[in-house]
Amino acid sequence: MTAPALKRQTFENLAIWKVKRFRGKHLVEEYLDVTTGEIFPVQIIKDLGMKSIRPEAQMRRQVKLNKLRYEVRMFATFLLKFRNRLGGFLMPLDDLVRWYGCLEGKEPKHIRRC
Numbered sequence: 001m002t003a004p005a006l007k008r009q010t011f012e013n014l015a016i017w018k019v020k021r022f023r024g025k026h027l028v029e030e031y032l033d034v035t036t037g038e039i040f041p042v043q044i045i046k047d048l049g050m051k052s053i054r055p056e057a058q059m060r061r062q063v064k065l066n067k068l069r070y071e072v073r074m075f076a077t078f079l080l081k082f083r084n085r086l087g088g089f090l091m092p093l094d095d096l097v098r099w100y101g102c103l104e105g106k107e108p109k110h111i112r113r114c
Contacts, residue, residue, distance in 0.1 A: 014045070016059065026059055075100060075111060 017032035017039055031040045061080075065073050078100050082090045089096060094108075101108040 014040075019059070026063060028059070074104075078103075 013033055013035045014031045015034050016028050018028070018030040019026050020029050021027070028042050030042065031045055032038075033040065065076060068076060079089070079093075079096060082096055084090050097108045097111050100106075101111050104111075
């Protein structure tokens, strides 16, 4: 396993290969380079500067979203698109609920009950 096989610093050619569960969290152990077929330990990828993607967080988020009902999952996915870097929303939650209601053809008062 050699790191020079990773030509691009964007890591677009990596896929999660092996995951372990540690203290209730899913952690990535190995990545697969889908173009060459090489398997890289997570430490090599982190040493190369993987900061542009956070697959561990994305995977944990997806696991949690998949446990939700379909309507709730769609609403949560919509809300996640409007987060800022601090974890809050770019606009008030009431406005986001009203927008989602307009998109889905529902009353805003019914959306927050799902």
